[in-house]
Amino acid sequence: MSPDVIICGAGPAGLTLAIDLARRNVGFRLIDKAPHPFAGSRGKGIQPRSQEVFEDLGVVDRIVASGGEYPLARLYTDDGHVDRAAGERTEPTPAEPYQIPLLVPQFLTERRLRERLAELGHAVEYGHALVGFEQDADGVTATIEGGWPVRAKYLVGADGGSSFVRKALGIEFPGKTLGVRALVADVRVDGLPWDFWHRWDQDKEAQVSLCPLYGTDLFQCQAAVPFGVDVDLSPEGLTALLRERTGRDDIVIREVVWGSVYEMNARLAGQYRRGRVLLAGDAAHCHPPTGGQGLNTSIQDAYNLGWKLAAVLDGAPESLLETYEQERRPIAQEVLGLSERLLEAAQKRDLRRGREVSQLDLGYPDSPLTVGGPPREKGVQAGDRAPDAPATGAGGLATRLFSLFQGPHWTLIGYEVEETALPALRVGLRIHVLGRDILDTGGHVQSAYGLSPGEWALVRPDGYVAAVGGVAELPFLTTYLDGVGVRPPR
Helix, strand or coil: CCCCEEEECCCHHHHHHHHHHHHCCCCEEEEECCCCCCCCCCCCEECHHHHHHHHHCCCHHHHHHCCEECCEEEEEECCEEEEECCCCCCCCCCCCCCCCCEECCHHHHHHHHHHHHHHCCCCCEECCCEEEEEECCCCEEEEECCCCCEEECEEEECCCCCCHHHHHHCCCCCEEEEEEEEEEEEEEEECCCCCEEEEECCCHHHCEEEEEECCCCEEEEEEECCCCCCCCCCHHHHHHHHHHHHCCCCCEEEEEEEEEEEEEEEEECCCCEECCEEECHHHCEECCCCCCCHHHHHHHHHHHHHHHHHHHHCCCCHHHHHHHHHHHHHHHHHHHHHHHHHHHHHHCCCCCCCHHHCCCCCCCCCCCCCCCCCCCCCCCCCCCECCCCEEEECCCCEEEHHHHHCCCCEEEEEECCCHHHCCCCCCCEEEEEECCCEECCCCHHHHHHCCCCCCEEEECCCCEEEEEECHHHHHHHHHHHHHCCCCCCC
């Protein structure tokens, strides 16, 4: 049977998209040219907004259990060492239940996503390289090495910074190299305590660090290395590098599990879509590692794209897919700028991280899918991330807005809205009315959303507020929901 979607690349973006499509009963194939799963720790930071995404996808607890909080940074100087927190410690709130960035090796994050995908009845096809494709008005014909051509409605290139799909489309990938060459390796080490991120930062050319990878017995070794020089990634080679840069001979690398040398780049694809072929993740944007933004931006690309692909395949207007680039490309551009600023700060030994890396404040206020209006004096604005809030069901059991949002549906929250004023039933829309089936016993919903009696908020499947209005605006929802593929039962 022909799939609806071919996903090329089984990294964080490809796996997230596959899980989202699987729970929407969309047929797909997830292929990867590698013979086996990625084995390295490369993207190890999971930001609060991505934790919210993972909760919706049913995998957050396993991701959290696979890692831990970032350890204190131990900075070694000629006068001894200084211990510093890597970022601001902010406690969770009812509106923002996830506040702490997690340190999870990328190979464990991907393993948990593959486990979730298996629960939904799917698996990655490793050793399947995409070697060509052609598209027409009705779909894409993909050629997979060693197999028959595969016909699908859409192809998504989530195949990394050197994306075959992007290059085959002829999409430009402008940007710049950042003048930094680095090594990263997962190693077993003797001679260092486990509970610190050890950093030797005498100057940017000789920086080296060893960060414990929770959930494993490994450290991630990172170091600046000169251009044009072969780097010895053997245990002996890395031990010698550490001895040279730290002045210590008691730190010994016993084993190198995975290693790579790379140049840092900041690049952004000129387009995210051409016809029936789309780009996601590192295929569309390439970040320096500072601030842990690249992997998280990739995950949220897929989270934005999944529901739109499913809606169009189910009959929504094709123009809905245009909003994917309109929403996600400006976000990537903003995050690229942040990553570059954090890199410059790190080279000056400023390792502080604030709320800006959490991605909780990113939204889509200028999207065609966002229904604007006069600025509201309190609560959410259209285009904002939809906050969480504890509440009580009419049956007396505690619940949360995130629990009501969880799943592939849209959600309409009304505050004391008369039942006769609400929209007619639609497939893929859930309606909850505060004061009827949901009780705002602690006032947290009111605090987060700022709704007055008779007002409502429409929340998208990816957890952003599409519109906020009153009873007079409710009739417009008929046209809006038709446009995003949420229709009455057939």
